[in-house]
Amino acid sequence: MxxxxxxxxxxxxxxxxxxxxxxxxxxxxxxxxxxxxxxxxxxxxxxxxxxxxxxxxxxxxxxxxxxxxxxxxxxxxxxxxxxxxxxxxxxxxxxxxxxxxxxxxxxxxxxxxxxxxxxxxxxxxxxxxxxxxxxxxxxxxxxxxxxxxxxxxxxxxxxxxxxxxxxxxxxxxxxxxxxxxxxxxxxxxxxxxxxxxxxxxxxxxxxxxxxxxxxxxxxxxxxxxxxxxxxxxxxxxxxxxxxxxxxxxxxxxxxxxxxxxxxxxxxxxxxxxxxxxxxxxxxxxxxxPDLAPYRQRKVHILNGAHTLMMPVGLLYGKSTVRQLMEDEQLGNWVKQSIADEVIPSLGLPPEELQRYADETFERFYNPYLEHRLLGIAMNSLSKWQARLLPVLKAYTAKQQQLPQQLVRSLSALLLLYKVEPVEQGEQLCFRSLTMDGQPLEIRDNTEWLQRLYSHWQQSGTSAGQDGQVDYERAVLQILSDTTIWQEDLTQIPGLAEQVTFNLNHMGAQWS
Incomplete structure (x- = not known):
């Protein structure tokens, strides 16, 4: 300026x-x-x-x-x-x-x-x-x-x-x-x-x-x-x-x-x-006297909603939070996911949490703010671990079933992270593709991105290649990678199977 x-x-x-x-x-x-x-x-x-x-x-x-x-x-x-x-x-x-x-x-x-x-x-x-x-x-x-x-x-x-x-x-x-x-x-x-x-x-x-x-x-x-x-x-x-x-x-x-x-x-x-x-x-x-419930509220509702929507939004061509929320189907999906799966998993009174969620959604519609999904996307693997994985586990333990919308977000994240390395000058970058083939640069831990590239390669294809993908093999390899997740996520009953199903039907879920 x-x-x-x-x-x-x-x-x-x-x-x-x-x-x-x-x-x-x-x-x-x-x-x-x-x-x-x-x-x-x-x-x-x-x-x-x-x-x-x-x-x-x-x-x-x-x-x-x-x-x-x-x-x-x-x-x-x-x-x-x-x-x-x-x-x-x-x-x-x-x-x-x-x-x-x-x-x-x-x-x-x-x-x-x-x-x-x-x-x-x-x-x-x-x-x-x-x-x-x-x-x-x-x-x-x-x-x-x-x-x-x-x-x-x-x-x-x-x-x-x-x-x-x-x-x-x-x-x-x-x-x-x-x-x-x-x-x-x-x-x-x-x-x-x-x-x-x-x-x-x-x-x-x-x-x-x-x-x-x-x-x-x-x-x-x-x-x-x-x-x-x-x-x-x-x-x-x-x-x-x-x-x-x-x-x-x-x-x-x-x-x-x-x-x-x-x-x-x-x-x-x-x-x-x-x-x-x-x-x-x-x-x-x-x-x-205790900050923990308020931090939990912000991390899992405000930050969690950003992390939830980001992979779905980018895969389906949305560039900002507001643009995604103004899409009737995707906006309602975000709101329903928070109401049905995140709020029941937290410790504060549900009415208070829903008021905070409603305030959060109003912030997402801010016409003066261009909050870009690619900015939110940086380091999304660790963000998903911190913001949504604890909710997924808490919901599963409490309800004795998986939270389907959180699993959809995780499935979209794995697909978004179907990357291939690309050299740009002296720098190694990683590229993914949207559902309609537009390139996206994925910024995250380089070692983790290289491991994901290897997992996808061993499962039949990498980003930018045509051909049949063995999603079951890819999902099992990725979710069991303790270097990325610090634990074996295939031990969560039914998670690998549901993610595999979602990946096989991803094109029809938000079409």
Whole structure:
């Protein structure tokens, strides 16, 4: 995106008098929140909530922004050029009606690049007002790697950087329990708070920070497991961006688009809301004693529906989630599969799960969102294992029969993964074909794709070849491959036979 020559860059003087007043108030608020990560998601989710808390009068605090990696450092200067202002555009469906709502968000009061301003970054730990840390460094950022600690040198690894930051706070305030922080890692990792705490303590011990520090971290830092749920797409397409900025009269290098739906579920005592008044500010946030049922709900209904529909949609020529859902037969199939087979297999009350499913389906129809099935398709073998295989097993154990629609999805996945290797320059890719012969590139674990190619070859054919396929042999070989599935799926009674039947009749099932 390039800045327009005709529209000025977003500045406070371009906003309304009320927005300017709110922005000036924010700049005077105590710095309470350290944000690690400057991406679209945090702007469209956490930062918007902080803005709403301040606007409600229930909270009085501002945010210091730091990038997750050195690559993000250049964006700090751009955000400072906009004086911390950016536009959030909420677009989608709510209760069947289109929603398009613009808000100017103001929460940032300072910007620190830890990779070029290491000491200034650590000095933030010395602030008495600091109370909360939020992060989104992606799943790849929440990792442990062996590294040497050299005092005075910046650290790229997020948990290691946090360990040094907390140690500076410990050096400043001693073991004062009142100086413990509430830490909310928003990375999409199960038990993200517990995992981050484990890594911080490992680095603390490796760096020789001492038992007293580790005990202080254990007892007085709140590492809270949490589950975030909102689709934040960020910058609109160029044509849409031009339409919006022309109507608003300003450019915004940080324009962020998000769907109206959101929920934040945090594993912690409801009394924490006095400290971070998300619920009291009217936001859709839940403080819960156990995050597992909510994670199960999201993984098996929202993510599970994506994984369920993807192979069928791609095989039958659909390119986006919305396009598939607007196909009456396929859309109804997805809804019925979730209602009849997924919801009965989960632990929350069925009425609550069905409400969540209905909200999910409305999100799938979002006319502003082009959620591509090929994007969902990446690494689908492991996704099917995590999202749908547990449901298949639970349903089978409970109902004493296979869930037919989940088995159809698995059958379609195997057919979609009837791949052949194709060299593209120096890179080895794997190609499959739709039901009408259109090529698709399949992106997944290379070893697994090679094994699948071998299984299909031994069963009479590979993708792109004509000839009779011994589906029974292919299914038995693929489902029993413990390298791919980590178990022998042919041990599930009747599964191999049903998948074989489906593959022999695939052309007629959704015709």
């Amino acid at each position: 390039t800045t327009s020559k005709t529209q000025p860059l977003l500045r406070p003087h371009l906003t309304s008098e009320n927005e300017r007043r709110q922005h000036e108030v924010i700049r005077q608020q105590p710095l309470k929140i350290l944000q690690i990560g400057d991406g679209n998601f945090l702007r469209g989710f956490v930062d918007w909530m902080i803005h709403e808390m301040n606007a409600s009068g229930k909270y009085h605090g501002s945010v210091v922004l730091t990038p997750a990696t050195p690559r993000g450092a250049h964006r700090l200067e751009k955000m400072a050029n906009q004086e911390g202002l950016y536009t959030l555009l909420q677009q989608g469906l709510q209760h069947g009606k289109k929603v398009e709502q613009r808000q100017l968000i103001s929460v940032f009061c300072d910007y620190v690049n830890p990779y070029g301003e290491w000491e200034r970054f650590l000095q933030l730990a010395e602030l008495e007002s600091l109370d909360v840390i939020v992060s989104n460094t992606t799943e790849s950022g929440l990792t442990y790697v062996e590294l040497d600690y050299v005092p005075g040198e910046p650290i790229v690894n997020f948990p290691a950087r946090l360990a040094v930051f907390l140690h500076r706070r410990f050096e400043t305030f001693g073991a004062d329990p009142k100086r413990g922080l509430m830490i909310l890692p928003c990375e999409l990792v199960e038990n993200n708070g517990d995992l981050l705490k484990t890594y911080v303590l490992r680095y603390a011990r490796a760096f020789g920070f001492g038992d007293d520090f580790c005990e202080w971290v254990e007892q007085h830092q709140l590492f809270l497991n949490n589950l975030v749920d909102r689709i934040v797409t960020g910058m609109p397409e160029p044509g849409e961006y031009a339409r919006l900025t022309n109507s608003w009269g300003y450019e915004d290098q940080f324009l962020t688009s998000a769907e109206p739906y959101y929920i934040w579920v945090i594993q912690g005592d409801s009394s924490f809301d006095r400290r971070l008044p998300l619920v009291r500010s009217g936001l859709h946030v839940k403080w819960v």
